[in-house]
Amino acid sequence: MENPFRPGAGHRPPVLAGRGREQEHFRRLLREDFATENLLITGLRGFGKTVLLDDLKRTALAEGWVWVGNDLSESASLSEDRLALRILTDLAQSLSEILVQGADGQTATSKHAQDEAKDDLDPTTFEALKTKYERTPGLPSDKLKSVLGRVGSILTRAKLRGLVLAYDEAQCLSDHAQRDEFPMSMLVETVSSLQKRDGVTPILLVLSGLPQVFNALIAARTYTERMFHVMQMERLSRQDTAQALFSPMKPLMPPLNCPPDLFEKVVDLSGGYPYLIQFFGKELIDGLLKNGGILHKDQFPSPDVMDRLDAGLFAARWNKTTDKQRRFLKLIANRGTNRPNEFSAIEIAALSNGSGEFDSSQANQLLLALCERGLIYRTRHGRYAFTVPMSEAMILRRIQVEQDVESSWATISPPPIPIAPLTPEAPPPPKTKQKHKSNGLLGWFN
Numbered sequence: 001m002e003n004p005f006r007p008g009a010g011h012r013p014p015v016l017a018g019r020g021r022e023q024e025h026f027r028r029l030l031r032e033d034f035a036t037e038n039l040l041i042t043g044l045r046g047f048g049k050t051v052l053l054d055d056l057k058r059t060a061l062a063e064g065w066v067w068v069g070n071d072l073s074e075s076a077s078l079s080e081d082r083l084a085l086r087i088l089t090d091l092a093q094s095l096s097e098i099l100v101q102g103a104d105g106q107t108a109t110s111k112h113a114q115d116e117a118k119d120d121l122d123p124t125t126f127e128a129l130k131t132k133y134e135r136t137p138g139l140p141s142d143k144l145k146s147v148l149g150r151v152g153s154i155l156t157r158a159k160l161r162g163l164v165l166a167y168d169e170a171q172c173l174s175d176h177a178q179r180d181e182f183p184m185s186m187l188v189e190t191v192s193s194l195q196k197r198d199g200v201t202p203i204l205l206v207l208s209g210l211p212q213v214f215n216a217l218i219a220a221r222t223y224t225e226r227m228f229h230v231m232q233m234e235r236l237s238r239q240d241t242a243q244a245l246f247s248p249m250k251p252l253m254p255p256l257n258c259p260p261d262l263f264e265k266v267v268d269l270s271g272g273y274p275y276l277i278q279f280f281g282k283e284l285i286d287g288l289l290k291n292g293g294i295l296h297k298d299q300f301p302s303p304d305v306m307d308r309l310d311a312g313l314f315a316a317r318w319n320k321t322t323d324k325q326r327r328f329l330k331l332i333a334n335r336g337t338n339r340p341n342e343f344s345a346i347e348i349a350a351l352s353n354g355s356g357e358f359d360s361s362q363a364n365q366l367l368l369a370l371c372e373r374g375l376i377y378r379t380r381h382g383r384y385a386f387t388v389p390m391s392e393a394m395i396l397r398r399i400q401v402e403q404d405v406e407s408s409w410a411t412i413s414p415p416p417i418p419i420a421p422l423t424p425e426a427p428p429p430p431k432t433k434q435k436h437k438s439n440g441l442l443g444w445f446n
């Protein structure tokens, strides 16, 4: 029996629940004759940005648009030129898929487009696009505009509706004024200028990334706020969560038998957070399978399940932190249940007043270091939040696990280290009796 749930970055879920409004909005955009709006998809880690993007791609292709996109790694986006080359590479890749189809024949559209393309530019090869880019005088944005404009007219003649430029992890695009590199501004300016030109094939920009991408966009150009419709990925409603869990499970019951109170417990455990829906869904099915098809509510989740959760979602970032950062994170995680999501250096320094370990300037430095490690991000001036939802609970679990290990050793004094005599005549060191306190382990041997 195959487990239908798919926890993992960018893994398409069996049911994409609760995103109907976003899908509908995008479909409407595609049907407009003039592109007036672009999309910005933001949300915390694991909220389903990548899988939504993948779903929008299918819609765009079905509506006759060309989808050009990628996941922006840090290196691809550092400079304007590198971003432009990334786009040309993705453009050639997508166009070669559309314009050069299966070996046994091309669609009329693609054949026509290829004939058109033979004029002077073959848009299906990176070399041709790059040559056009390099031969155009001006800044990277002028060069990119010229290539995209030319490709657009090829697409129009081929009766394709337009071009979607879609980039995931777009927070990596932030401008770097200190290095004189403005990749985000370059992209936004290029698209905005093409969208204003008459007679150019519609082009839509879809960016997706962590919440800080919004600030990066606003910082890029004053008008960007008006260029984008923001889709903020929130957790799913209780009803959508139940649907995301129940629909994939239904065909497996019977032979599996999940009692209603256990099902409700899993819905609540996930809290509507998409990654957790897939994670607990998968663990539930695995647990049922291992247990002969049925589980009692109290048997789930086992401690192993919670360990796997922390390891999958959190461990990589946690393992990069220092002891001092962990003490600081513990303070943040302990700041009370009814707290707002955001926190500031001053608030955390005030919390540490008892121990006096962190003053507000140290707290500031630690917050910046934790931002670099990807555990938190800056929400607005001077305020921060966790990038992974439910980080607080995970931090406290991690610290508890570490403390349990420590205290399991704390009651034992280390065994004596034998010291070799300095000279053959020297008397052997007196034998001292080392007292071992038992921590209960010896009981196993009785």
Ligand SMILES: Nc1ncnc2c1ncn2[C@@H]1O[C@H](COP(=O)(O)OP(=O)(O)OP(=O)(O)O)[C@@H](O)[C@H]1O
Pocket: 006, 007, 008, 009, 010, 011, 012, 013, 014, 015, 016, 017, 018, 019, 043, 044, 045, 046, 047, 048, 049, 050, 051, 052, 210, 244, 274, 275, 276, 277, 278
């Ligand atoms: N609407 C949804 N319904 C059910 N499951 C979903 C939904 N959206 C996402 N998921 C699941 O959540 C997990 C995370 O999705 P995804 O990788 O798209 O998140 P993300 O926001 O791109 O995360 P990151 O910021 O780490 O890239 C995947 O396992 C995916 O199958």
Ligand SMILES: [Mg+2]
Pocket: 009, 010, 049, 050, 051, 168
């Ligand atoms: Mg993603």
